[in-house]
Amino acid sequence: MGTFNCVIVDDDDIDRLTVLSYAKKFPVLNIVGIFSNANDALGLLENGSIDILFLDIDMPELSGLEFRKKAMHIPVCIYITAHPEHAVESFELDTLDFIVKPIKLDRFSQTIARIIEFMEIKHKAQLFESSIGGDTIYIKEGYEKTKIKLHDILYLEALKDYTLIVTQQKRHCVLSSIGMLLKESHFQSFIRIHRSFAVQKQFIQTIGAQEILLNNNVLIPIGRSYKSNLNLIL
Incomplete structure (x- = not known):
């Protein structure tokens, strides 16, 4: 199935770099953009080749939930946040997984396995x-x-x-x-x-x-x- 193009958006420097370092451990992920705020990432929404969003929720100006509403055409959305109270609302926006910070590599690995399963089903099912x-x-x-x-x-x-x-x-x-x-x-x-x-x-x-x-x-x-x-x- 090749690789999946991913975008990371998180206003916390450490969390953003942690997600990036974890993502680089999986050859199936191709990081095409990393942003400290959702507004800067809006330009990528016109790129039809984006497969996965790794989003924080609580961000200034434009939250991760608001960003997802503008990007419902992107197949996979993964929230990585310190606010578990947003879980129910996030799954109303076709969220594939919801990770509560601090993020750990084993939990991130579970998410990648779930993404691969979803993409395989999406690829072959009809x-x-x-x-x-x-x-x-x-x-x-x-x-x-x-x-x-x-x-x-x-x-x-x-x-x-x-x-x-x-x-x-x-x-x-x-x-x-x-x-x-x-x-x-x-x-x-x-x-x-x-x-x-x-x-x-x-x-x-x-x-x-x-x-x-x-x-x-x-x-x-x-x-x-x-x-x-x-x-x-x-």
Whole structure:
């Protein structure tokens, strides 16, 4: 898959240089810009080859959250911040990972592994066709076609322009947003309980105040704006 072009934006000199030194340890990362404030980085947004943003949040004039809103076309956004209270808001902006300072190399390594996994899925995944039966879909992964029974799907998870189809055996990915997928007749049995998740009610074991427990002890968060959908389950 080659390398990924990255931009680092952090107003703290030590933190900015730390991220740079860690990034240089991974050949898959190509640093094309490093900035002490978000305003100076705005010029790079017209560069269509940017793949990854490493952003601080609390910065003068233009915060990392505001910067991301102007750069939603960039596939991967990683926040590295001393303010964990912004985590929920950040994930509303298609954040792939959220790292709390002080940043450590082992935690940064986990993030890189997650980026590579995301990019590989993004690279190869596409929706192949809808259905050949009432409870079966076929998807294409690479050069292979995989048959999935709808009643085997535990949940759907949004991944920007893609959707993970998660069964008890495997995670598959299709080139379709979760919103578009849920409009298809084959997915009418799924209930959206979060901006990034939809579940099938037959797999729900318990419903808590902030999360749902599915079979195999899988926890799925409940989004505040989707709580009314729980009435369909109850």
